[in-house]
Amino acid sequence: MRSEVEGVIEQLGYQNLRPGQEEIINAALxxxxxxxxxxxxxxxxxxxxxxxxxxxxxxxxxxPLLALMRDQQLRLQASGEKRVLAINxxxxxxxxxxxxxxxxxxxxxxxxxxxxxxxDILRALQAVKVGLLVVDEAHCIYQxxxxxxxxxxxxxxxxxxxxxxxxxxxxxxxxNVRSVIxxxxxxxxxxxxxxxxxxxxLFIGRESLLDQRAVNERVGALLAQVAGPxxxxxxxxxxxxxxxxxxxxxxxxxxxxxxxxxxxxxRTLRERQFTEGSLDTLFATSAxxxxxxxxxxxxxxxxxxxxxxxxYMQAIxxxxxxxxxxxxxxxxxxxxxxxxxxxxxxxxxxILVKALYRAPKAYAGSDDPQIQLVLAYQQAGYSASxxxxxxxxxxxxxxxxxxxxxxFLQADGCVRAELLHxxxxxxxxxxDFCCGIADAGVLAQIHSEQQAxxxxxxxxxxxxxxxFNVSD
Numbered sequence: 046m047r048s049e050v051e052g053v054i055e056q057l058g059y060q061n062l063r064p065g066q067e068e069i070i071n072a073a074l075x076x077x078x079x080x081x082x083x084x085x086x087x088x089x090x091x092x093x094x095x096x097x098x099x100x101x102x103x104x105x106x107x108x109p110l111l112a113l114m115r116d117q118q119l120r121l122q123a124s125g126e127k128r129v130l131a132i133n134x135x136x137x138x139x140x141x142x143x144x145x146x147x148x149x150x151x152x153x154x155x156x157x158x159x160x161x162x163x164x165d166i167l168r169a170l171q172a173v174k175v176g177l178l179v180v181d182e183a184h185c186i187y188q189x190x191x192x193x194x195x196x197x198x199x200x201x202x203x204x205x206x207x208x209x210x211x212x213x214x215x216x217x218x219x220x221n222v223r224s225v226i227x228x229x230x231x232x233x234x235x236x237x238x239x240x241x242x243x244x245x246x247l248f249i250g251r252e253s254l255l256d257q258r259a260v261n262e263r264v265g266a267l268l269a270q271v272a273g274p275x276x277x278x279x280x281x282x283x284x285x286x287x288x289x290x291x292x293x294x295x296x297x298x299x300x301x302x303x304x305x306x307x308x309x310x311x312r313t314l315r316e317r318q319f320t321e322g323s324l325d326t327l328f329a330t331s332a333x334x335x336x337x338x339x340x341x342x343x344x345x346x347x348x349x350x351x352x353x354x355x356x357y358m359q360a361i362x363x364x365x366x367x368x369x370x371x372x373x374x375x376x377x378x379x380x381x382x383x384x385x386x387x388x389x390x391x392x393x394x395x396i397l398v399k400a401l402y403r404a405p406k407a408y409a410g411s412d413d414p415q416i417q418l419v420l421a422y423q424q425a426g427y428s429a430s431x432x433x434x435x436x437x438x439x440x441x442x443x444x445x446x447x448x449x450x451x452x453f454l455q456a457d458g459c460v461r462a463e464l465l466h467x468x469x470x471x472x473x474x475x476x477d478f479c480c481g482i483a484d485a486g487v488l489a490q491i492h493s494e495q496q497a498x499x500x501x502x503x504x505x506x507x508x509x510x511x512x513f514n515v516s517d
Contacts (some may be wrong), residue, residue, distance in 0.1 A: 072236035085362025093373035102176025158196035183213035250374025273343030280349035457462035
């Protein structure tokens with residue numbers, strides 16, 4: 046079996062396995078349930094790609110975002126695997142009908158949890174042999190973005206109906222989150238591999254500043270001093286647009302903003318422009334980032350105070366995936382902390398839940414996140430009383446998670462050690478490139494090529510020259 050694994054690894058374009066990958070792959074090939082916790086950039090994707098190539102039957106991969114599905118689909122197709130399908134909202138009803146009749150042809154099927162729980166899709170999958178059910182970004186079962194998608198709570202039922210072993214993968218899951226994942230997915234005697242979340246190539250910055258103006262000035266200073274691709278996470282859509290305008294062209298930087306308010310075409314275009322290099326600086330909300338595998342991001346700045354350390358760790362994990370030193374920094378004010386604390390209980394009230402259950406069609410077109418959350422619970426089969434119970438539990442879990450954020454902000458000693466302690470990972474020896482405030486000595490250690498050496502292309506003429514190998 047080892048030689049078969051090595052052959053598949055090579056076919057997928059990898060030279061060898063990283064720590065944890067072999068344990069996760071072998072457990073899944075033995076038909077065991079497995080929970081794999083690997084730091085960002087450590088190759089979680091390869092775990093299910095290799096296993097899916099070797100296990101009989103269809104591998105169904107649950108992904109939370111269309112961008113993730115597209116990225117995974119392209120990776121497999123680039124390796125030569127053509128039997129790849131993404132079932133999502135972009136499929137027309139006629140197309141979906143055709144693919145549901147031919148599911149046995151495919152080796153990999155990527156799907157969102159809401160689509161997977163649809164009765165027609167579930168029946169079609171039950172009619173074929175599902176060899177492996179993969180739950181990628183499994184922390185979404187516990188925490189997702191500003192709130193939660195209840196379809197994740199039904200994956201345990203889906204697993205039982207499909208009768209397939211589960212591979213759950215995430216980069217961020219302390220002990221309490223692991224137990225939730227195991228319980229919700231109904232994993233049986235699961236093999237759990239928990240690698241350290243530490244990324245020694247990342248400087249873990251944390252700076253408390255006086256006000257938003259000071260934050261903006263610090264952003265400008267760091268953009269001027271750290272060359273190379275950068276992501277600046279902003280707490281609001283408005284701020285992404287303001288800062289993108291303010292810093293456009295700074296030291297030759299090619300800047301854009303990204304948030305959920307943009308149409309799908311624009312979001313896809315800017316994501317690709319950033320990944321391919323024609324944009325090198327992106328001001329974005331949390332709508333951007335998960336699954337974006339750009340290896341040479343030299344800096345990730347997080348403005349404001351996150352609601353959870355999982356959210357923060359996912360964001361800064363976009364930096365330094367090529368293994369070279371990169372800067373991450375949390376830049377916040379006292380007002381930011383107060384704002385996040387005030388948002389913790391910002392969940393639908395029992396009165397709103399009651400109104401929505403009485404007349405759900407009247408609210409169907411609303412883009413209010415509270416209304417959308419309740420409607421998602423309703424579509425997932427929850428009664429009104431069950432929704433209220435779930436929301437009460439959500440408030441408690443959010444408050445507990447934010448307490449860990451406060452401890453992180455107030456830690457007097459090693460900031461990295463505080464972060465690793467939360468994720469139940471061993472601490473490392475503190476050194477000059479560890480954590481705190483990024484001074485000149487830290488910035489000098491960050492290796493990055495100058496903007497002129499960037500391989501992105503600004504114009505269609507440059508793209509044309511690259512494709513057809515045309516010289517001036």
